[in-house]
Amino acid sequence: MALQSVFVIGAGVMGCGIAETIASHGIEVYLIDKTTRLAEKGIKTISENIDREIERWGLTNSDKRAILSRIHPSSDLALVSEAQMVIEAIPDRLEPKQELFDELDRLSPPSTILVTNTSTLSISEIGAVTRRPEKIIGMHFLNPVTKVQIVEVVRGLRTSDETYQYIREFAELINKKPILVHEYPGYVTTRIIVPLLNEAMHVLMEGISTPEDIDNAMKLGFGFNVGPLALADMMGLDEVMAWMENLIGELSDHKYNPCPLLRKMVRAGHLGVKTGEGFFKYDADGHRIRNNVVGAKAEVEE
């Protein structure tokens, strides 16, 4: 596949992760946001992410130079007039996405594939505002994009086989295992993980066990890398609740009812890692604060 460059719209957490992943596989990336300042802030985010990875021996300084040299920040959406492929990664709401796709449809050549990075929205609905629904497709990257090895490739009702095949090949090019999804609320990942997190919250709310033990049960019992409550904290409890509400709105099935404890915590502003408190507590760098001072003392006394 001869792919010279990819345009990523939106320099938030997801946009930056997508841009870094693509650039680290030798492809030029134009990272576009509303203002040059926002786009350049994205570059700073990526630079810091790479520094952390160098400290963990995962990348080298020359990797960093090569990756950063391939990412070009800009605020000029009209650049997509040269694009083979555009990946949209703006906040996950329908109207702004539709507005953007309408604009991309007008600015880019008819052959350009337009990809939306969404975890819940309908590809068909986003594509409906364009004159090329067959070239509209979803790629649901998971955070942190550089580390998670899968991407859900979501086919809308009118997405063509060519577009799907092209994006599958693209996913493999950037070393992600593509997961086929025929558009349906929650896709595969969100649909399965969200009820699991919700159930863990019910178990906690009903006083059946402690947060630590619930997470240990799933980690050590079933081989999860992260326990469900810690995972919910990482994702953001407001996000988890939004996904549940989206699922119940679409499917009207009571099994997607957000756990009352989740609602209460979101209302209290305890949103997880990003606010420093969720089911566990976190310091300013997002590292978990372990309340095991007492246990540690006991150990020393032994």
Added chain:
Amino acid sequence: MNILVLNCGSSSVKYQLIDMDKEFALAKGSVERIGMSASVLTHNPHDKPQRKISREILDHIQAIDQVIAMLLSEEHGVINDKSEIDAVGHRVVHGGEQFEKPVLVTKDIMVELRNLIELAPLHNPHNIRGINAAGANLENAPSVAVFDTAFHSNIPDHAYIYGIPYQLYTKYGIRRYGFHGPSHQFVSEQAAELIGRPLEELKIITCHLGNGASISAVDQGKSVDTSMGFTPLEGLLMGTRSGDLDPAIILHIMAREELSLHEANTLLNKHSGLYGISGHSSDVREILEAVEEGHTNAKLALNVYCYRIKKYIGSYTAAMGGLDAIVFTGGVGENAAQIRSQCLTDMAFFGITIDEKMNASHSSGIGKISAEDSNVGVMVIPTNEELVIARETKRIIEKG
């Protein structure tokens, strides 16, 4: 027939355009320090002055674009049209068990090559990028892959089997493969010529010391053991690779630092070796300079580097039950007299003595550096992996 040979190493691309009717290089050159500051493209046409350009060249794709432009350039080039390149021969590091011989690259072969990436994460991706970049630039020239591993395909099982459950060999092909095959092959043939005896009578140890480094025991012209193993990570200490290591160490570090597979892999391949020990550089020249300036860990890195080589020479002498010659080749082996000397210190018991004066004054080309009374010949032989690759490429193309 003109064959373009591309040798994409971890931080370099070496190329030669060879006229195979005369086995004559129309142009040769290299792109060095790819991805580092101030990359250098050195282009040597056979009939024009050398052309050297320094600019930022960040990856192998950019490097090959530049090489092809240089070959076609009006001022410095050696051909007028791309069609004068009849085929491209690629060095491919890992051939696994399925590639014991060179092969014409097709779409299916590319799939198989990509599947081998995890065996040689530092090299096969660059080799594959080289094949892709060449394919995009030279649509009509077929590509042939020549494997580093092929020369070692005769190693006996007692040298290629690891001490782990045998089913891992049958299931995943986990065994010693060895690398730098064309280089070990070429310099051992050259050594026999220099000695003036048939290769079939000789026991030779070939030390290929470059950015990557490996050492081979070549008995009667066949590789019977080599220091690199399942991947190019085993054996000697290298620029950024650890070489031999107690395998439990990596399990221990992964657990303590909660490293992912990828991070552990990069730790061993890119943050270790001379660079890891010295904390200073992965480049032997820079390490030697730092040692002069009194850098303690650079000195330690250098000592570890040389000690490993010495140990391997001893063990391969035992493995072959004798030794006629030691060959140094590769960037370091050909140029670093101090390292050659340090590796062979106090080896008189083995019949190995070098002439320090000849060693120190050897500047370029083929040269013997062993003392008059040394039982074992020690020599410096510039490698020519490119010619080996071009010959194999020609053979495959002509076969059709």
